[in-house]
Amino acid sequence: MEHVSESQETQHQEDHKEHGAIAVQHFHTHSIPLDMEDIERDWDKPIAEAGIAAKASVIVRVGLLDLSAGTGSFRVREMMHRIAYPLGVHVRADVNLTDIEAACTDGKDRITEVIDLPTTGVNTERIWLLEHFADWFSVNLGEESMYHVQPEVSQGLMQHLDTKDASQVSANLSKQLREEEKEGKAETAGQDAVLDALEAASEHTDPGDPRAHQLHVHETDWSQSAMTQSLAARAADERARQVAQSAEQSEFERSQAGQPAPDAMESDFPDAEPARPAQSQPQTKESAAPRKHKLANHKPPKEYAEHFDHIGAVPKPKNAPGITVRQAHERLDMIEHRKPLYSPAFAGLASAIACASFVFLLGGGPYDMIGAFVGAGLGHWLRRRLFKHHLNQFFVTFVCVAVAALACTGTLRLIGLFDPIALQHDTAYIGAMLFVIPGFPLITSGLDMAKIDFPSGIQRLAYFLCIVLMATLAGWMVAALVHLNPTGFEPLGLNVWANGVLRFVFAFLGVWGFSIMFNSPQRMCLVAAVIGAITDTLRLEIVDMGVPAEAGAFIGALLAGLLATAWRSSVRKGWLAPHLGYPRICLTVPSIVIMVPGLYMYQAMFHLGSFDTQSALDWAFRAFMVIICLPIGLAMARVITDKSWRYDI
Numbered sequence: 001m002e003h004v005s006e007s008q009e010t011q012h013q014e015d016h017k018e019h020g021a022i023a024v025q026h027f028h029t030h031s032i033p034l035d036m037e038d039i040e041r042d043w044d045k046p047i048a049e050a051g052i053a054a055k056a057s058v059i060v061r062v063g064l065l066d067l068s069a070g071t072g073s074f075r076v077r078e079m080m081h082r083i084a085y086p087l088g089v090h091v092r093a094d095v096n097l098t099d100i101e102a103a104c105t106d107g108k109d110r111i112t113e114v115i116d117l118p119t120t121g122v123n124t125e126r127i128w129l130l131e132h133f134a135d136w137f138s139v140n141l142g143e144e145s146m147y148h149v150q151p152e153v154s155q156g157l158m159q160h161l162d163t164k165d166a167s168q169v170s171a172n173l174s175k176q177l178r179e180e181e182k183e184g185k186a187e188t189a190g191q192d193a194v195l196d197a198l199e200a201a202s203e204h205t206d207p208g209d210p211r212a213h214q215l216h217v218h219e220t221d222w223s224q225s226a227m228t229q230s231l232a233a234r235a236a237d238e239r240a241r242q243v244a245q246s247a248e249q250s251e252f253e254r255s256q257a258g259q260p261a262p263d264a265m266e267s268d269f270p271d272a273e274p275a276r277p278a279q280s281q282p283q284t285k286e287s288a289a290p291r292k293h294k295l296a297n298h299k300p301p302k303e304y305a306e307h308f309d310h311i312g313a314v315p316k317p318k319n320a321p322g323i324t325v326r327q328a329h330e331r332l333d334m335i336e337h338r339k340p341l342y343s344p345a346f347a348g349l350a351s352a353i354a355c356a357s358f359v360f361l362l363g364g365g366p367y368d369m370i371g372a373f374v375g376a377g378l379g380h381w382l383r384r385r386l387f388k389h390h391l392n393q394f395f396v397t398f399v400c401v402a403v404a405a406l407a408c409t410g411t412l413r414l415i416g417l418f419d420p421i422a423l424q425h426d427t428a429y430i431g432a433m434l435f436v437i438p439g440f441p442l443i444t445s446g447l448d449m450a451k452i453d454f455p456s457g458i459q460r461l462a463y464f465l466c467i468v469l470m471a472t473l474a475g476w477m478v479a480a481l482v483h484l485n486p487t488g489f490e491p492l493g494l495n496v497w498a499n500g501v502l503r504f505v506f507a508f509l510g511v512w513g514f515s516i517m518f519n520s521p522q523r524m525c526l527v528a529a530v531i532g533a534i535t536d537t538l539r540l541e542i543v544d545m546g547v548p549a550e551a552g553a554f555i556g557a558l559l560a561g562l563l564a565t566a567w568r569s570s571v572r573k574g575w576l577a578p579h580l581g582y583p584r585i586c587l588t589v590p591s592i593v594i595m596v597p598g599l600y601m602y603q604a605m606f607h608l609g610s611f612d613t614q615s616a617l618d619w620a621f622r623a624f625m626v627i628i629c630l631p632i633g634l635a636m637a638r639v640i641t642d643k644s645w646r647y648d649i
Contacts, residue, residue, distance in 0.1 A: 352377030354513025375432025379404025439593030446631020472605030532591030561637025
C-alpha cells in the first residue's frame with residue numbers, strides 16, 4: 001500500500017479548496033511580470049538612469065491603471081506621455097477598451113509592451129490619485145508640475161497613500177499651506193507647512209484598516225528629500241535665468257550706447273549659485289511669484305522630439321532630484337491595491353437615492369420613487385457582492401437587474417395592500433434598473449471618436465450596448481412574468497417654482513449617488529453634484545419650454561463641460577484650494593449620466609419583446625438621438641476650452 005505523507009495530503013486538500021476565480025486565474029496571464037533581468041538590475045537605480053525596460057514598465061503601468069479606472073484612450077495616452085516626458089522617452093500607444101500596446105524608445109533602445117485587463121470598471125478616485133502621481137513623478141525628476149500649482153500637495157499625498165481617506169490628507173495639506181502663507185511664512189518655500197500638514201494628516205490614519213501595505217520609502221529627513229532638492233534646483237535655475245536675461249539686456253543697452261562690454265568673468269552670471277538644500281535658500285514672496293506664474297501657464301508638450309537634444313547635455317547637480325524604479329512601483333502598488341471607499345451597503349444606499357431621484361426627474365411620484373429606492377438599493381448591493389467574486393459582468397448585470405425589478409414590483413404590491421393606487425405604478429420598475437447604466441463607457445466612447453480614435457470608441461460603444469441589452473432583456477422578462485405594462489408616469493401637477501426647486505434637489509442627490517457608485521471621494525461627489533444639479537435642472541426647464549429633448553441634452557452636456565473646466569481653471573489660478581483640482585472627467589460624467597435616457601431604452605426593449613416594432617423603433621430612435629448628443633456636448637466644451645482638442649495636429 002502506498003503511503004501519502006502529511007504534507008502531501010495537506011497540499012491536496014488546499015488544492016481542492018481553490019475554487020472560482022482563484023482556480024481559474026492560474027491559467028490566465030494578463031501582463032508580463034516584472035522579473036526581466038534588466039528591470040531587476042535597475043530596480044534600485046534612479047529611474048532617470050535606468051534602462052528602457054524599467055522606464056517602460058512604469059509608463060505602461062500608469063496607463064494600465066488609468067485604463068482600469070474607466071477613462072478613455074485619449075486620457076490614457078496623455079497620462080503615459082506625462083510620465084515619459086521627464087524620462088526622455090517617446091511613447092506610441094494603441095489603447096483599446098481593455099488592452100494597451102505601447103512602443104517606447106529613449107533614442108538608443110526600443111521596447112514594446114502588450115498588456116491587457118480581464119475586465120473593465122470605473123474608479124474615479126484612482127484617476128484622481130494618478131494625476132497627483134504624475135505631478136509627484138515630474139517634480140521629483142526636475143520638471144514642472146503640469147496640473148497642480150502647489151506640487152507639495154501631490155508630494156504629501158504620495159507619502160500617505162496608506163491612509164484611508166486620501167482626500168482628507170490633501171485637504172489638510174492644502175489648509176496648512178494656506179495658513180502658512182497668510183501668516184507670512186512662505187519664505188521657506190512651504191517646507192514647514194508641508195511637514196506640519198503631513199503630521200496632521202497622519203492623525204487620520206487608521207492602522208486597523210490600511211488601504212495597502214505601508215511604504216518603505218519615507219524620507220528620514222524631509223529637508224533632504226527629493227521634493228526639497230527639486231524646489232532648490234528650480235529656484236537656482238530661475239535665478240540663473242533671470243541673471244542671464246539681465247545680462248543680455250545690459251549688453252544690448254551697452255551696444256546701443258557704444259560702450260565696451262566688461263570682462264566676461266565679471267559679467268556672466270555673477271549671482272548664479274549651485275543648487276543646495278532649500279532651507280539654505282530662503283525664497284521671498286517676490287521671488288516665488290514668477291514660479292507660480294510659470295506653473296499656472298505651463299502646458300504639457302504636444303510633441304517633444306527636441307527634448308532628446310538636451311538630455312545629458314547639462315550635467316545634473318550632485319544632489320539632483322530623482323526617484324528609483326522601486327519607489328515608483330511601490331506607490332503604484334498602493335494606488336492599485338486601495339480598497340473601495342464605500343462598503344457594498346453604503347454604495348447600495350447611494351444607488352437607491354440616485355435611482356429614486358432619477359425617477360422623480362422622469363416624472364414619477366412618491367410610490368414610484370419608493371419602489372425604485374428598494375429595487376435599486378438591493379440590486380446594486382448584490383452587484384457589488386457578486387463582483388467581489390470576479391463573476392462575468394454580463395451575467396451579474398442580468399441577475400441584478402432581475403432582482404431589482406422584482407424587488408421594486410414586490411414593494412409596490414405590498415403597498416397596494418393598503419393603497420390600491422400603488423398597483424397602477426407599473427413603470428417604476430424601470431427606475432429601479434437605472435443603476436446599471438454604463439455612463440463612463442458611453443461618454444468616453446464619444447470622446448474617443450471625437451479624437452478620431454475609432455477602435456477604442458467603437459469598442460466602448462459596443463460594451464455600452466451589450467450592458468444595456470442584458471439589462472433591458474432582464475427587465476422585459478420580469479415584466480412579462482409578472483404582467484407589467486409600463487405606460488409612463490402620471491403628471492404630478494406641481495407648481496412651476498416648486499417643481500424647479502425639487503428638480504434641483506433631486507438632481508443634486510442623483511448625481512451624488514452616481515458619484516458614490518463611481519468611488520469618488522466625498523468632496524468630488526459634492527462638486528459633481530452641484531454641476532449636475534445646475535445643468536440637469538436647466539435641461540428639464542428648457543425642455544418644458546418646448547426645446548427638443550435632444551437639444552436639451554446637448555446644452556446640458558455642453559454646460560457641464562464648461563462648468564467643470566471653469567472649476568479646474570479656478571483651482572489652477574489659486575481662486576480655489578489646490579486639493580479641489582479634480583479631473584474633468586470625474587466631474588462631467590457623473591453630472592450628465594443622469595441625462596442618459598434609460599427610460600427610453602427600457603421602453604424600446606419592452607415593445608420589442610411584445611413584437612410592437614413600430615413603438616420599439618420610436619423609443620429606440622429617441623434614445624439614440626439623446627445618447628449621441630451627450631458626448632457631442634462634452635466634446636464641444638473641450639474644443640472651446642482646450643487647444644489640444646481644438647486643432648488636429
